[in-house]
Every structure is written in C-alpha cells, then in structure tokens.
Amino acid sequence: MKTVLEKGNVFYQGKFQELDKLVIEKGKITEIVLASAKAKKGKAVPATKKKPEVAGKTIDCTDKYILPGFIDAHTHISLEEEGVGWYDADFNESYGLATPHVRAFDALKMRDRAFKDALAGGVTTAMITPGSANPIGGQCCIVKMVGNIAEDAVIKESSGMKFAFGENPKRVYGEQKKFPSTRMGTAAVIREWLMKAQDYLKRKKTKEFKEREIRLEALIPLIEGKIQARAHAHQADDIITAYRIAQEFNLDLVFDHCTEGHLIAKELGKWKARAVVGPTLSSRSKAELKNKTFDTVGILMDEGCVVALTTDHPVMPIESLSVAAAMCVRHGLDEERAIKAITENPAIILGLDKRLGKLEVGYDADVVVWDGHPLDTRSKTEAVFVDGNKVI
Template sequence: MKAITKVQAWTVTGGIVENATVVVDGGKIVSVQAGGAVPEGAEVIDGTGKILTPGFIDAHVHAGICEEAVPGAMNAVNEDTGAVTPSVRAIDGINPSDEAFRNALSAGITCMQILPGSANIIGGIGTILKPVGHIVDKMVVRAHSGMKAALGENPVNWQGGKGRFPSTRMGNAACMRKAIQDAFDYRDKKKRAEEKGEHFSVDQGMEHFLPVLNRTVPMRIHSHRADDICTAIRICDEFDLRYTIEHCTEGQFIADYLAEKKVRAAVGPTATSKTKEEVKNKGWETLLALKKAGVSFCLITDHPVIPIETLPVAAALAIRAGLDAETALEALTIAPARHLEVDDRMGSIEPGKDADLVLWGGDPFDVRNAPELVLVNGESAL
C-alpha cells in the first residue's frame, strides 16, 4: 500500500484536489481525499509542492513493431502481401524490448494502443498494452482493440503503386465495402453450418472481423482528408459498424458533421512537416475547431512518426495555439481512455481505477519538467 500525500491531484473528472492524499493498494486507487489520513503501514510518498496526474495514454502508435534503431523497421508495420489482411495481429509483431516503451514511461505515458500500419485497406487488429514488462501477453490490457483500416493516399500509393487493386479513392471505398461484406457473408455461412451441425472451415481473418460486426469493437480508420473521413463514416453507417477516426487532419472543415455523428477522433501527429498532399491543411486549428463543435478527441504521436516521448510536447504546442489546458489534459487522459474504451480502468484519478499515476515537480505542460515518479498498477515503473 502507498499513500501520496500533500499533493495537488489533477483528477481530470473531479477537478483539482488540493493537499490531497491518494492511497493505492493492490494495483488500484483506493481513495482520493483532501487532507486524507494515511493508512497504517502505508509507504508514504511526499507530494508537497508537486502535481499528480493520471498516466497519459497514446491511442495510436506503432511502438514495438517499428523498433528504435532497427533499419527498415517502418516496413514491418504493414503486411505487404495484399490490400486486405484482417488475419494480422499487432500483438504478434511487438518486441517488448523496444526502447520506445521506456521512452514512453519517461514522459508519463502508461498505456498505448499499438496498431498495424495504413498501407492496407484492412490492416489487421490492434492491441492495447501498458509499457512495462518483458512478456507481451502480460503487458496486454486488450488483445483485440479494433480492426485497423485505411483510406486516402497511403493505400492508393502502396497498393496501386504495385499494380494491385485499389489504385484510386473510389477503389479504396469499394475494397473496404467488399471486405466488410465478405465478413458478413462468412458470419452467415458459419451460423447456418452451426445450426445444421455441418463442418465449417474457420478463416482466422474473418474471425477477427466478427467482433467488429457484432459491435464489440470498432473499426479504426486512418483518414486525413475531409472527404476520406466522410467516406469512412458513410461506409460504417451503411453496415451499422462502430468506428473511430484516426488522424482526422481536416476535421476542422467538417467539425459540426463530426459532432452530429458523435465521432471520436485521434488527432495527430500534428507537429510534423507536410509530407504529402492530403496533410497540407494540417495544423493546431483542427483541435480548436473540434473543441468548439463538441467533438471528442485525443492527441496521438503515431510513433515513430513523432517519438512517443514527445506526446506532452504536442499538448503544450496545442495550448500555445489556443487550446485550454483542461482540454489538453483530457486529450492525454480520459479522452484516449474513452477512445480505447478502457475509461472504466484508466484516464482519471478515481477510486477503483488502475493505479497508473505520474508525479510531476511542476506543470506537466512545461516541457522542462519530467516525471519524478511513474506508477503502473501501483508499482514504480522507472
């Protein structure tokens, strides 16, 4: 049992608690009280003059697959054998020894979603994990966090550039629709075979699609340009699928529509150069427009596009551009937790949630400050 005392607790969902005592035990937060008593026998951590936040969450990265200092590792994130590869699982390509995980902890990031890349229309399933440990299966929070999909330039250039379908945005949409329809047909055939007691050949990729069709997990669709975002929404509405928009670079042009559709967006990586046509309108104004319209969004690094340890820097730059600090904090904590559907376990400092906590000597959005203590499941992780 640990008690962090006399700390300013930025709880996110319950405001700021001054002179707080935060008690953790068994990997969970037990209590958060102003001037609360320290339980007998608890290890005391003096938080005088310090700030306590929930662990930050990066909802869209390729850490452990695109490894640091490994030449050509960027290619490892895409299964370059076809446009539709739903059988691929991110968890099977993650190296837990990648230094990106320790770099994440050094910036107060205690959870992340690792996804396949965006070269394929259907890229495979993502996984959510905490960056501690040496065995991936013991790091996992959720092994199947959604089906990665992509629209826009990446699949057009990657697939069309190799002489494969699709080679246009129209082809992207047609390919995605066919993949989803194939999954529905598979589900129906499987159900009929089970009802008749007949043999049925299992297809692992189609099995990965079933939780999407059953609305247990969402499609997670890479889309930068406004028209691609609308195509993603259109297709998911046609098939009654849940979805998130990954990147949402031109979300500012359709912010009211995104609010109407109750879209959840993972925005970023914004602090990069404009390396292709579809990101020519990238800028911090996207966040301001989404905030004004009431769209739920979180900030992402898309590591290694931006190093994962710079996630708090992205928030600081957003604040400099006019985003309020409260929303910036939410975009690193409760908003990505909701995006990943793990907000019952993390994203705020509340009793019953995982004891993933970060102690700061000063404002977390002052990039001169680094975490002094990072707890994951109540244990020191640095």
C-alpha cells in the same frame, strides 16, 4: 504494500486541486483526500483510533503535479523497433491488400526502448496498431508500457480493426502497379470484405458450414460490434467516406488522424464522433496533410466530439505526447481540456474509461508525479506508477 502520495497539485475531476493524500493499494487507487476537504473538517479531524501502521511508503509531493498516466490511443510502438532496421520492421503486410487476420499483438517487442521513453514521458498506456498501407490493415491491441512479455502488458489483445483511406493504400499499391490505386478502389476493397464477412457470418450459423476462413473469422467481432473500426483518414472527404461505410455496415467507428476534421466539424459534431488527432507536430509531408493545424482539437471539442491526441509513434516519438497537448494550449485550447485529450478522452475512445484516464478511487493506479506543470516541456517525471508498481 501501500503507497501514499502526500500534498502537491492533483489533476482531479477535471482540474488541478490541492491534494492531501492519494493512496495506492494492490494496483488500484483506494483513497483520494483533497486538502480542501480536510480543511473543511477543520481541527475537528480527530486523531482517529490509531490504526496499526501498514507497511508502506509515503512520498511527499509538495509543489509537484500528480496526474493519471497519459494514454496514446494510436501508436505503432515496437512494431518497427527503434534503432534496428528491417530485421524488426513489422509494420505493414503491404503485399496483402486486406489482412484483417494479422495482429499487432503478435509483433510486439517488449524490450523496445520506446516503452521506456513512454514512461519517461508520462505515458502508461497505448493502443498499438498495424500500419496504414492496406485498406484493411489488421488488428490493434491495447497495452501498458511495462512487462517482459506481451501477455503481462496487455489490456486487450484485439481492440479494433485498422482501415486506411486516402493516400497511403493508393500509394503503396499504385507503386506496385496493382489495384487499388484510387480512393474508389480502396473503398471497394473494404466494402467487398465487409460484405463477405456479413454473408460468412450468416452462413456460419447454418448447418452446411464446414470450413473456416481466417480473414473472415477475424472480421466477425467487427461486424458483431465487439471491436471498433479504426479509420485512418486525413482528408475531409476520406473521413466522410469512412463514416459512410461504417453506417452501411453498422460499425463502431473511431477516426484516426482526422487532419481535416476542423473543415467538417459540424458533421463530426452531429455524428458525436470520436477522433484521435495527430501527429500534428510532424511536417506536412504529403498532400493530405496540407491543412494540418493545432486548432483542430479545440474546434472539434467545441462541437461535442471526444478528441484525443496522438504521436503516432514512431512518426513522432512517444515522449512528444505532452508536447502536442502543450501546442494545443498555445493555439488557444484551455489547459484542462488539453490534459483531458491525453488522459480521459483516449480512455473513453478505447472503451477503458471505467479503469483508466482519471485519478478516481477504484481506477488502475497508473499515476505520474511531475516535478513541474506537465505541459511545461521543461518538467520531468519524478515517479511513475503502473498498476501500483513504481517503475520510475
């Protein structure tokens, strides 16, 4: 089965260009021809040997916009299913302090409406992470927005380890009248477990090693650099603390939220930071959000950081991802980079830039056809392909 998209404006190689055709076959993009390329060849484009017509479908996209599926690199989709209540709240193991062994993957609910909303909003891939109540919250996964069971949707079952700095762990444990109730305490819990994990790994290679400990087993891929450290941090000082710890333990670090990133943009630039910024559309509901601004994205990009936007669904609904990008444009970011912040950049941050985030030959056929400019909030998705299957 082959699908051909003809004409229209395609977001290709970082900008909108006129499309001649884009071919989808067996779940991948197999051919992209721009109108300009065709024009160059001029009339000489010969009626090549008539190929036998392959069974397939052609969609005329004249005046439409064709983009790669958007990617939200930080969500909690379906962990707390919408419209249900505590029965299906699987967000935070907030009695656990350090729960590196819990996996968001085991709490996905594929029939959550949010998956459909995501597709309607042009989002085809999301990273899903446990909440930020615990200093060490658990394992994140990366899924596409389709499938009856999580195994159908999954790209990576365990892609990163969630850490939380700042107000959340302080508040959750402080209210329970427990340790940690300070930033120092939170950092101490994290260091303690990372230290244990390093020693455990050393001991595991010896002969005396007998019994596994599931929390430390879960931290091994992190210590070995096979999965990322995902640091929930809003305040500038919390961002720096996360960096400090990551350096001490040689972790592959991604900054999540990064609300005050613009205040330490020079440092973040020097560190070649990867940051998932947002949810900037939400209100300043706690002190650590007081400096929240849509300018952060542009400032960090100017310093050379790789920046992606997030809705942090369900904090902001997943459909608002393109709205967040549009808000950045309103605050001065150029359109191309705003789109990159919800396509190419999250793919780079998630380590999937070889297959997602761009329309390129050989990439996954996650393609969205918009009836107008994707950053015009009045536009809607007319067709959405995930792995070449038309889902809208």
